[in-house]
Amino acid sequence: MNETLKNIRNRRSTRAFLPEQVNGADLTEIIDAGLYAPSATNKQPWHFTIIQRKDIIDRLSEAFKEIAMKSDNEYIRRFSDNEKFHVFYNAPTVVLVSGDESNDNASVDCGVAVENMLIAAESLEIGGCWVGLISYLLNSEEGKKFVKELEIPEGFKQIHSFCLGYKKIEITNAPARKENNVNYIK
Template structure:
């Protein structure tokens, strides 16, 4: 019990990775954790596409940079998309922080719980990674741009089912550097009525 809570509280988003690939055994545990997440009506319609091929990761990154480049933004655009557009102008930009493993979570386009189910699976994977002493981070660029023509074609070529949309993605690898400290949690986000 204590270990589970400690795992939840100690998980952090990691944005700097060593080049070494994660062990296949660890990847299996992470995917098993994903598949054991709850899903609406036990649908389990998700799909997990694991990308560990450097060339393919770089190709995805190229399309993400191109998508940012084409994107029109204004002051109402979501803050992370605006800052992503600026960051992506840099040649060295990597939406997956050069992590060795990217796991793309997709789900049925017309299924109402697609995002909720996928988010449950994603959190399970982030926690499993932390329990295995691996760094991980949610990365959202494929959710934003997954329907762009080039990206969609590549995702399908990589094994994403045609009827699916991208609901999220995570990166996993060995952390390079110290564990970051937790960002301050906001006050007044809870109401308890007894």
């Protein structure tokens, strides 16, 4: 298996991080991997906000838990009951990926960019976890103050996010993959 295939295969959602900050040069490489993702008609309808301030990351998590408490969705509500739960697993770096609201492909294009960045992180021995949950906060009324504080440009909405950091533990076994969802027609 070549290095690219190994990194794709070995990437796992990391949910326990060491406190050390991600190396700046490596972070630049990871973000570049996102910028070089394909996008429909090359519109690149994304904006990345990289947060490395623990106080902001913690406030985002707390605010998420507060709105989760009020959610009609039982799955979301569950997160607010857990005192230890941190939506970004106490990772030292968080990347918010916002998408151009006027672009119908923004969700797909931003998702492709996220996966590029997560694979790039794996190749640099940096762990990451895709975090969709934070959209419940950032796309809500309560989230507007964060959107302003984090300088997310006008006309962009929160689509995906992920956290990054050095892995506290190496996860070697992947969650089971579904079978029978591949069909070759020859």
